[in-house]
Amino acid sequence: MMDQTQSATETSLSIKGLQLSFGAVQVLKDVNMDIRQGEFIVLLGGSGSGKSTILNCIAGLLDVSDGQIFINGRNVTWDEPKDRGIGMVFQSYALYPQMSVRGNLAFGLKNARLPRDEIAKRIGRAAGILQIEDYLDRKPAALSGGQRQRVAIGRALVRDVDLFLFDEPLSNLDAKLRAELRVEIKRLHETLGNTMVYVTHDQIEAMTLADRIALLRDGVIQQFASPEEIYRKPVNLYVAGFIGSPSMNFISGEIAGGQFRFNGRAINLDRYDGAPRDGVAILGIRPEHTDFDTGSSEAGIEAIVELQEHMGAESIIYLRLDGQRFALRTPDDTHYPEGTRLSLSFDIARASLFDPQSELRL
Template identity: 50%
Template structure:
């Protein structure tokens, strides 16, 4: 079966400035692809290239097995939901939703049936007679989604649809979109700079930086096996700790030494015999636990001096200095850690990742 979306060697330039560099990505029917990265990384430009709103400089875009590279947006069998909602202010909600069908000459009874179906799905039946100016941000976003849903397209495209909403509403709308995807089995491409949004919504994530794909994978692959230090630092909140360490061979593995100001170095034994003398060791904050809190043969203990304690409800964040950097541990809420005191921490060495310091690539 052909992928629902297949992008091959896509490039986009404005004059001499290359915005997208050799982009290759494909998704199967029913996938939820999230394009994530910092502002200016090219993710919205890539979405616009898929939609046909931007002309590409090289490569191809296939949708549902058809080459759409030079096909106009209206003929690509896509529906797009924008950050700005793009609703007609003088039309009722019902007319906003059915306008596209009316333009395409869909019979009135079919328009009415689709409208009723989508209004029920999005729980906006009571809003159909109102105008956009009488709606909250979340309601407007639902209407914009309703307008896309009545199309029943091959591909839904979302361009940062939740970025204008407050934090609580974002979480609610995020779960609405996830439920919608699950219910419809629809194929979706979603742009965001919010890595939490990416992790919770995606079946597949594309992490971008400077117009280049850094990594493609499932949320678990991206989080647990980042391809480089950029992905490690960008995905996760707080991000992965990247600690400069020195290594030396020890039996079948290696000893890792973490230098510290005013304290003895931390020495850990890892089952890797292929490490260069100086590497970056990546440790997620949750893989640094209080002593006795985690069992397992790969857990090794070290004493640290606590610099700062930040209670955050379900978690408590503790920072300390290792390898000349501030390192964060995510501990349980009832921790008794206090700034200035010593604390025994345990490293889960099954979960650490090593990176080459110059290139940032995972070893």
């Protein structure tokens, strides 16, 4: 049961200076995180970024090379997985095929030698929350992918722990089920109020579920912030390019006299959120923050239509701007034939400027 004496702001999970090496390969380099009680944290990154590795370290399935892990203020760095007070959900569900759903849910509780009626009570509660009462006596083979993943979540639920770990739980499901279960996990989090750490490579899942996202690359946390902040103010070029689809457009130029200049054009930076220094820079502007310039083009930014994708509610236009590819997202469903010349305007308040050397945001 959750400890009622804990204050809401107490840290549920702390990772201090976590390092992990396999031989000469350093997979995690000094990872630090403090996660508050009840927070939903998403570890986001491409393959090989170390996001699943961090989760396995938290779970105790991998021995760390250096650093410490605290769960609810207790140092669990050397503890066995079962003693850490965690529940874990895997991508491949990892249900025991030879046991019924009930057997799967009861397995960990029997190992913990819980009394029979307590086991039945917990299974009943989890089955109710996840709506799996009807197939408690079936084998996993007789369930659909979505049902299996519910059972897998149930197996974490019955453990009655404060910390849930999800390792890409929706990646094996089709798009429709994925969206449904995503909402359910969100709802589950709101109902239970547990701390959840969720690994995914899907930025939609990350944006919709997370209270905070930790974006990883090569075993290093690039940015650990709310989804809004990561979207609006990416700390570097990698984060800027990773979040958003189609990804952010980048234009090389230089800053001088409060203006961003490229190819003889100048954009006023008065409304830019930050204090950029003068010199060479890269302007990052998202496709959805670019619009057709209806008035007289302030900078005379003209681009040529190459391809248009209609998606019903909106369309994405791929353009060529000074020989570079440039994407634009618009609710306008007019068809623009290839070769059409369009003049554009940028919403500078939502743009980002980066230093080409350090790749950091200015």
